[in-house]
Amino acid sequence: MKQKLIALDLDGTTLDAKSMLTNRTKLVLERAKQAGHIISIVTGRPYRISANYYDELHLKTPMINFNGALGHIPHHHWKKEYQKTFSREVVISLLENKSTLGIQVIAAEAKDTILIDQPQNFRSEFFPTAVSKQQLLTKDNLKNDPAAATLLINKENEATTATWIKENFGSEVEVGIWGGPAPIIELEPCGISKAFGLEYLAHSYQISRKNIIAFGDEHNDQEMIEYAGIGIAMKNGTDQIKSIADDITKFDNQHDGMADYLENYLQLAK
Template identity: 50%
Template sequence: MPQKLITIDLDGTTLNSQNQISSKTIEVIQKATEAGHLVSIVTGRPYRISEAIYDQLQLKTPMVNFNGALTHIPHQHWQGEYKRTISKAIVLDMLENRQKLQLKMIAAEGKHTYLANHLPPSDLNFFPTTLSDDQLLSKTSLVHNPTSMILFVAPHQEQIVRNTVLHHYGQQVDVGVWGGPNSVLEVVSKGIQKAKAVAYIAKQYHIDRQNIVAFGDEHNDAEMLDYAGRGVAMQNATPIIKSIANDVTEFDNDHDGLAKYLETYLKLAN
């Protein structure tokens, strides 16, 4: 079997609904690596909450964070590393207008930086629950252009805030919606998507498009599954993602859907 590039989303795909990786998933991904395939995490998560998963899977491959705005190999210098940032002026503009726009929280993130003007609500567990003085978002602390800006907004303001950002900065940025119970908008550099990062990694390792296998479950995986030679939707994926995919796993993310599919597809069973 030719070398495959296997790109895996985290939430709802590699991770179960408790945000954990099963021992089965770890075992199968390590077998895939030993068989000579490249397994890459491609996630909307920032690096700070995906590094531990990368290490648990014992990967040495490029990882994609912020839906494609950052591609890097953790724990080492990689000449192929790239990042796409947004102007810090946009963040400071939102900070200045936060009351008018009813913004509950503004956060700016980079590979190793996290700044916020406020602690998040307790149910937004993707964010640090403490803020040190040097993590408080201000004109002074925001030294570099960030990779991503998160806006936590009042539900009735979501569309207004999105339209405001696009009206003023639409030529520079895209605005994504997290979905779920909270109204969270994520602002990244224009044109960022997982598929572009996957194509970039494939080019770095001379892997043809037809040898890319991508797994995902949500709207931010759509272009990646469409681009891959074999796009695989999780059993728990949204109907749209299932319609885009070439195949659907037999089991969901709580029953090792990704691991069992890979084991069969790559013939890894003992």
């Protein structure tokens, strides 16, 4: 079979409900690598909470973080590495209007840095619970433009805050609202999506779109699924993602849906 570039979202796709990689997922992806296919993680997660999955899968390929804003090869110097950013003034404005907008927590990140405005005793995988004084998100500490920002919002303010950001900074950032139970808004540089990162990978490997397979389940996977030659929505994916996908997995992420589909499509079963 012609070499494929396989783009994998993490949450709700490659990971199960406990944010773990199952044995079957690891086995199928290893067989895909051995068959000569290219496996790449394309995630909205920052590098700090995705590197462990990259290492567990023993990948050597580039990884895309922050929904396309960062492309790099972990643990290695890659001459094609890139990082897109937006103006720090966007985050400073959010800090200044935090109470009015109903924002509880703001985190601003780049590849190797995170600054966070964090309330006491807040717990979430996406927001670190222990930060140094230098990691406190303030106007003075935010010296560089970030690649991404993540906002925890009061549920009742979610839509109005997203609208406010678009009206004031729509030329600077892309605004995404998570579909899960937590009212989270994420920001990336304007024009950046997972498709941007996937296209960058495809050009780097000189692989045509028709030989790209992409798996996803949420709003931030839409452009990637549309760009890929074969865009696959997870059974547990949103109705919007399913409506634009070329196919849908038979099983959800809790039952190895991605691995099952890939094993059959690439004829990897032994």
